[in-house]
Amino acid sequence: MKTLILFASKYGAAEKCANLLSEKLNGDVNIINLKENKNINLSDYDKVIVGCSIYVGNVQAEIKNFCDTNSVSLMAKPFGLFISCMTDKKDEINSYTEKSFSNELINHATIIDSLGAVFNFKKMNFFERQIVKMILNSKNKTDELNIKVDGKTNISTISDEKILKFASVMND
Ligand SMILES: Cc1cc2nc3c(=O)[nH]c(=O)nc-3n(C[C@H](O)[C@H](O)[C@H](O)COP(=O)(O)O)c2cc1C
CATH class of the missing domain: 3.40.50.360 (Flavodoxin domain)
Incomplete structure (x- = not known):
């Protein structure tokens, strides 16, 4: 196989x-x-x-x-x-x-x-970082996610x- x-x-x-x-x-x-x-x-x-x-x-x-x-x-x-x-x-x-x-x-x-x-903030450009932070924070607000986002620490x-x-x- x-x-x-x-x-x-x-x-x-x-x-x-x-x-x-x-x-x-x-x-x-x-x-x-x-x-x-x-x-x-x-x-x-x-x-x-x-x-x-x-x-x-x-x-x-x-x-x-x-x-x-x-x-x-x-x-x-x-x-x-x-x-x-x-x-x-x-x-x-x-x-x-x-x-x-x-x-x-x-x-x-x-x-x-x-x-x-995986959110590898160090590899993202400025705009990508802003988009991801914005989406993650909006998902945190609706309780879909509960992830601490500082825009620096990678998340998996x-x-x-x-x-x-x-x-x-x-x-x-
Ligand atoms: C600029 C940007 C836009 C993204 N847009 C979406 C999206 O629309 N929906 C989603 O579920 N994930 C989105 N993600 C999350 C990525 O899909 C996720 O980080 C993925 O693990 C990246 O996989 P890769 O490193 O294999 O490309 C986005 C990430 C970035 C950086």
Whole structure:
């Protein structure tokens, strides 16, 4: 059994999710960063997991394009989709995925979930820092999150529990 985890990541959170997930999957796992390697042969794999992150409501264009171009191959095998983002809410996660992936691929997916986010304030530019602080503070006010945000200390909400659940569904 050979599984591909194909990801795109701006600051490393989706990459971290890919690495943590690979440790929990059965069989051989190959992890590929789509921004570094575009030469991917899906017929080499029995299962495919795609991982990406969300920026102002959108997944990385490379991931969207890859899934569109390869939808026939992806539909022919077990497929999982994880996102790294700041929400845990099902309706928000659905709105992100519906915007970027075809209904056919979404319906075909064995599992779609958010595995959590990393906020690496030191790597963000000034505007990104302001956007993230603003969104996190508004989520804190509605009790969706309870995270102390000072705009300097990095935050990780990556969930071991969600990674285990994702892996066990893909291992079935
Ligand atoms: C400028 C900016 C905009 C973001 N927009 C969203 C968003 O619209 N929704 C969301 O859930 N997360 C959003 N995030 C959070 C990222 O998706 C999260 O930090 C993720 O872990 C980044 O993963 P990466 O390092 O793999 O790219 C945003 C982060 C930044 C810096």
